[in-house]
Amino acid sequence: MSAVVPPAIAAGARAPVQAGAPPLVVAHVAKSFDADGRVVPVIGDLSLTLNEGEIVAIVGPSGCGKTTLLNTLCGLIAPDAGRVSWFGREMSGQPAGVGYMLQKDLLLPWRTALRNAMLGLEIRGVPLSEAEERAHVMLDQLGLHGFADHYPTTLSGGMRQRVALARTLVNEPDVLLLDEPFAALDFQTKLLIESDTAKLVRESQRSVLLITHDIEEAVSIADRVIVLSKRPTRVKAMYDIALGTERTDMIAARESAGFVDYVRRIWADLDVTRQ
Template structure:
């Protein structure tokens, strides 16, 4: 799998959650020394659910995502996508990273179209779908701009459009907003929440930003240090629409969730 190209899954068993992880572990061999990274981790991602994962720096969050999507093989355990054991890289999954990975010789429109081109979608259809997605993400009028002429926030919107235009069932997001300024981050978080919730997509978000996790997610999973395991799970109920990041941050209970998750992370102790 690559963040530039995804395909929509088909033929999934009826009623199966998009992702089920059972007792997965993963270690690395570092010069003959086995370094455990993930230790006996289980989770479920339901249809239409946004789940955020937070944990101490270096605890293995990116390794976890890479294992879940088949870029790395788990040592033990079981990973099922739509009820089927993982075999290679699953269909219907979009993977977006912190770096936008835009191709500098392609315009914004052509970058968004890339995955569709790889899948053989007719050119006119690919162009129309990509224009619509750019417009939905506030980039009307920028289709013919090259990445070097775009701000960091605009480039990340193009990367998000490139992921969403393929209509993935599930989005794996690895700190995609971490490098953005606060205002731009809030705007793109709101756009992302609106688009994925309208389409009932599922999202697994890795982030180091607790406020981002609480404002975006239906559920926040807190990981331990390596070998990482699940330390706590929070069901987030803010009593407000979950597409407005300012409203979410101003809601009753938001600060309490943030304080409790921060305490669970046990940072610096």
């Protein structure tokens, strides 16, 4: 993963799995940065688990270190303390079978939607005909039928984000790390892409760790919501979300009994004046 090659394409070969181990275990991780000779603690003593087939959303105050946490979990930066284990094995370098998608789509402007979607497959050496077929199928599944030959400048923001999602999913990652991927979208487009994403990952039993500042998004899409404190960030609260409805329909989720109560309780937890 680098500034040139989008992190979203990073999922490579299937990850080695230790029987019975959850995809991700974070144990007592801490991270600080040096700012002009001053140590700035960002992540405190933080522990969490992501189970197989589970969607977990993480919310927290602005600037609390959510993106730093994801960068630590996928091996882009090293923790100062603690342990990150993927599929029962302590992380060494960047983990296999993990796709990382950012808020910015990072599409390459000189490549069509299809060529952007198949970039990771090309890098992995997948035969061109197979890569094209798989990318076409994924674009169609995400509502982009007929747009494979369009360049990013001709696509709307929602379409571009769908291409970025296709580029991530076509590599068949075991786990998705999503850093506010829907934040810049209008409300209608956001709901549609959230629903498409939830449907695809739940059908394939993938695990997802989603960073979001949108509490309603977190409650509607996730099985569990983790609330972080301000810096140095720790887990402040955790909610198992039970809405009693199909979890691939974001409108139905928002209309479910209990939805508003979850949102209010999490909002109260995020009140930094109480922390």
